[in-house]
Each structure stands twice: as C-alpha cells, then as structure tokens.
Amino acid sequence: MLVDQDTLGRRLGAEGYLADEGLLTALHLAGTLGLPLLLEGEPGVGKTEVANALARVLGRELIRLQCYEGLDASQALYEWDYPKQLLSLRAAEVEGRGIGDLYREEFLLQRPLLRSLRAASGAVLLIDEIDRADSEFEAFLLEFLGDFQITIPEIGTITAASVPFVVLTSNRTRELHDALKRRCLYHWIPFPDAERERAIIRAQAPGLDERSAARLVAAVHRIRGLALLKRPGIAESVSWARGVQTLTREGSSWLEAMRRSAGLLVKHEEDLALLGRHTAEVFGD
Amino acid sequence: MTEQSLLVRIGDHVHGFLRDLHDRGLPVPVPKQRVFLQAIEAVGPRDATHLYWIGVATLTTSHEDLEVYSPTFEHWFGEATARRVPDDEFPDDEAPAPRGKGDEAPLTAALGGEAGLKAGSSERERRPVFGPASEDDRAVLSLLRKELPGAVPTIRSRRRRPARRGPWIDVARICRESRRSHGEIVTLRRRNRPRRQRRVLLLIDVSGSMKQHSAHYLRFAHAVVGRLDRVEVFTFGTRLTRVTELLRARHVDAAVGSLSAVVLDAEGGTRIGASLQEFLANARHVTVARGALVIVLSDGLERGDCRPMQAAVRRLSLLSHRLLWWSPLACDPAYRPLTRGMSAVLGSVDALAGVRDLRTAYEQVQTLIRE
DSSP states (O other), X not given: OOSOHHHHHHHHHHTTOOOOHHHXXXXXXXXXXXXXXXXXXXXXXXXXXXXXXXXXXXXXXXXXXXXXXXXXHHHHTEEEOHHHHHHHHHHHHXXXXXXXXXXXXXXXXXXXXXXXXXXXXXXXXXXXXXGGSOHHHHHHHHHHHHHSEEEETTTEEEEOSXXXXXXXXXXXXXXXXXXXXXXXXXXXXXXXXXXXXXXXXXXXXXXXXXXXXXXXXXXXHHHHTSOOSSOOOHHHHHHHHHHHHHHHXXXXXXXXXXXXXXXXXXXXXXXXXXXHHTHHHHHOO | OOHHHHHHHHHHHHHHHHHHHHHTTOOOOHHHHHHHHHHHHHHOOOSHHHHHHHHHHHHOOSGGGXXXXXXXXXXXXXXXXXXXXXXXXXXXXXXXXXXXXXXXXXXXXXXXXXXXXHHHHHGGGGOOOOOOOOHHHHHHHHHHHHHHHHHSOEEEOSSOEEESSOSEEOHHXXXXXXXXXXXXXXXXXXXXXXXXXXXXXXXXEOSGGGHHHHHHHHHHXXXXXXXXXXXXXXXXXXXXXXXXXGGGSSSHHHHHHHGGGTOTTTTSXXXXXXXXXXXXXXXXXXXXXXTOEEEEESOOOOOSOOHHHHHHHHHHHHHSSEEEEEESGGGSTTOOOXXXXXXXXXXXOXXXXXXXXXXXXXXXXXXXXXX
C-alpha cells in the first residue's frame, strides 16, 4: 500500500466512503501485508462499496467476481476460445499449413481471477458474496489466495505481476471453511453510529441539511431497534434520504415525505405494518 | 499511553495474550499469530485502540470471536478507547427474536429471568435419553432409506452437464474431440441441466408433550440426513438446536444417543413460536428454508400467545417450496386441528398429516412419492 492509514481514510472520505478506524486498519493492513481481506456484515452496510471506493482511491481497475451457486473455475479463471480454435484448425487445413499451437495466448479467454493477476499496475479484485458459491469453489480459491498464482496446464503457472488487492465479502448465509478464513484478514462491518451515518448520508445525498439528516438518522436508528424481519442497512437509509429529499422538493412536508417513502427503507410487508404501529415514536422528534 | 510504553507492553505481553486467547476458547493458528506480529512490525500501532483493531483483523475470523477477543485484549493491554458499535440489540417492546445460539437472553427472560436460568441449568442434570431402535424400527428405517429420494421434489440445476440429449450444444467437448480429427466434427455433443433434489429442512419438536415420539422422529431424521443430499435438522422445545452434524454419524443409535448431550430442552416446555422466530432471525437459517421442502414435526400445542407462532409459520411457508406439518395427533381420524395454535397456522401449511412413529412416517413418505 502506497499510502498511510490516515491518508487512506481521507481519500476514501473524499470518494464518499467514510470508514471507521477498525475498517481502515483492516484495509491498511491488507494493502501493506498483501493479504486478502474478508468482510462480513449485514446486507447494505457497504461491503461491496468499499472495494469500489478503494479502486478509485488507488487508481486501480476494479475486477468483480460475483459468486453464485454453481460457479466453477472456467467462469472464474479462464477458458479456451473453442470456436476460434476450431476455425483456426479449418483455416490451417484449407491453406495446407501446420496447425501450430492451439494453446496460444490468442485463444485464451481471461476470466476475473486471471485478469486480476495479469493487471500490470495491480487491480482491486472483489470476490462478492463468496458464501453463495459452493464449498468446492472455496477450495479452488485457496491456491489463488495463498500464493496469488494459478496453474493452467497447457501454459504453466502464472504468478501475479503485481499483487492484487483482494476483498472478499460474505453475508454469512453459510459458514466459510477455516482454510479460507486462515488466509484472510477479517473485519466485521457493523451498522454505523449515528454521527457516522449522518456524515455518510450527507455525503451521499448532497444538499441535505444537518438538521434533516439528524432527524432521518434518528428515525433509522429507532426503526433498526424494532423487531424487523430485515433491518435496513446504510444503502437503504441513503436511498430513503434521497427519496425524502425528492418528495420535499415536490412540496411534501418533511414528516409526510418520510412516511410516504418508508418503502425505500424497509422492504417487507410485515415490517411496514410494524412501522405503522410505531409511527409516533419513529417519526416523532 | 505513550507509543514507547505500548510497544514495551506488546513485547512483554504478546505471548501471554495469545495463550490466554487460546485458554478462553479462541485458539489462533500459528500462521495467523505470525501475521499478527508481522502487522505490528509493519504498521507500528499508535495506541491501544489501533492495536485492538490490528488484532481484530489478524486474529479473529468471525464477529462472534470478539466476545472472547475483546475482554482478553482489555485484560492484557487496557481498554481500547473506540469500541465497536453494538448492533445486535433488539428492543423489548415487540416480541424479541433471539439471535443465534450464544444469545439466549430473550428466551431466558421470557422463562422468568433468573428462575429461568436456574431451570435451564438443572436441565443438564436430567438429560433426555433417546433409546436404541428396535428390530422393527431398523426394518422400517431400511425401507425408508430406499424410498426417501423419490419423495423429495426436484429442481433443475443451474449447472449444465454433458448429456446425451439437451437443448445446448457442448462446444467445448465438440472442439476438444474434433482436434483429433483435424477439425472435423464427427459427433454433435450436447449439454443439459440435470434435476437435483431440493433442500430438506426438518424442524422437530422435542418438548414434553412429544416425549414418546421424539426418538422416532430423530431416527427418521437420521435416515433423511444419511440418504439425501442437502438436509438440515433442528430440534426445538424451549430453544432451537441444530443437530445435523451429530446425525451424520453412521450408526443410528450412536447418532440419536449423542443428541442427549446437546438437546437440553427435550421433554420440557413448548415455545414453538419463539423457537421458529429464533430460526427465522438467523440469515443463515433462512437461506436453508428458502425453496426447501420444510417438514415441521410437532403437535402444535403452543402455550400462551399464538401470534408469534402464526407469524413464523406464515413466513416459513412463504420461504419454503412446500411446508408440511406432521403431528402425532393427526393419526387419530377423529382429530380436528381446533387448538388455537394449530387452527391459526393451518392456512399457511400445505399439508397436515399424522406421523407418530417410523411406520407412519414411512406411510407419509410413500404418500409424497405418489404425489
């Protein structure tokens, strides 16, 4: 990592991402020691966004691998361009020349992991929602995360030109394997405290005044205190703030706007009903 | 604390700190300890708070580890000024949903605070005994194992596999093979999306009113875990316990017998609503129920307020592919689900069937196959 922790914090802040000391320490260590960073936390607390912001701060390309059940090595690593190989074979036959090497660079389709290794100036590799992938894929990642190298049988072992900054995220829908966790630094992103969330909302919804942001965040914190099926994350509170802003510009009162756009914050019918029963305590000052 | 004194303290205390973590139940493997030391050397901690976060990033692997890590850190290096924001607090105005197995406060509070805690600890002294299976049971279990795969609904896999027939051309395989014939395509290969079993989730009531059926249900669960691909089993009485791993033991008596040590609420009270809500409050468990064949084995005799049970069953029904309710009471032809609990959840359940032992469970499995 080229920058110290304080500079990293300032630059992330300039990109609209306000990280607390714990997250900054984890990011700084990941960059300094060249280790992957595993981020966990409830949905919507900014796990994916931190990789985006980091790529902008470091001036590196963001390469994203979205995990899902059934993801396999060919979709994550590389694949041979079979139709191109076939055409090359037929052309060689027609022209009466030798077939040559069918495993040349030009036939190689690079997928996210390989691309991140080959990025000359380093990349930020986001392996998003690793818990959605199968445990076989997790095992496959071990070589990559341990040594930052991958082996292609026809070519050989490819080692990183510049170690990528790897961020893995997990929503903890299943337990990750210890071997994977051992190779990563770890940080749990909690819901932010009121002060930080106010700052985040003001950064993400420009034009919102201090008092409105405070009222909004107070309401969000009260709502998180209710027994909801799904507690709203920062992403939801930011979109709520933007929704409220839009409605107030169209003439709604602030309170009315908060009520009308509550669907941006909570997304379950049961949660909306619960919110309805606690209107006074949630929206009151 | 000055930087100098902190570094001195780290040097003095680091081994004791790491050993203490181990003693308190957070063993840190040597590679992680090495990374911790490398990190200290590389960045030079500014103060105790900075050191606290360096330790969090390098020594822990889950959020729950902080329960051991934080007090141990405090013991050795003093209090870090900026502490993590507690985010697991639930209010006490609505029915609180307990969060994971470490946090049983809402349940114990509902059971009568301290008195509930004492009752909980005395449960350890009278552990339930799940006796061995009889010869008849073994015969039925063997039949069950044969029939079970046919009873589970299937879903088309997202993965494409090589197949004789299928809508997709397998370009990779065709090209690989055609290289041997100088680019000539001899056989057209295809891919298909094979069908695979849906996940199965068993929620087994082990409360006092189910005493004579619990062992049968657990043996049934053992057959399901051993025979099907993706299964999760939980027991509930006054709390929720995940028992899938223990049921993986090969021998049915050993597996079911070992549950006596972990299912401490067996043969006690029933809190179906609270237990199901505890299940639904955990995002990991919710994923298990999504799109699954969910079978609740319970008589549905809920004590107290039935609304939490109704809400939980409704949500479970929305999450699952099919929600079956197997009750020993329904074996009686004269049974009508008129109790407050059962009548409230009946609308959310796909089928209510009578199952009181392995024989009746086998009959239900055959019914599922016919459907």
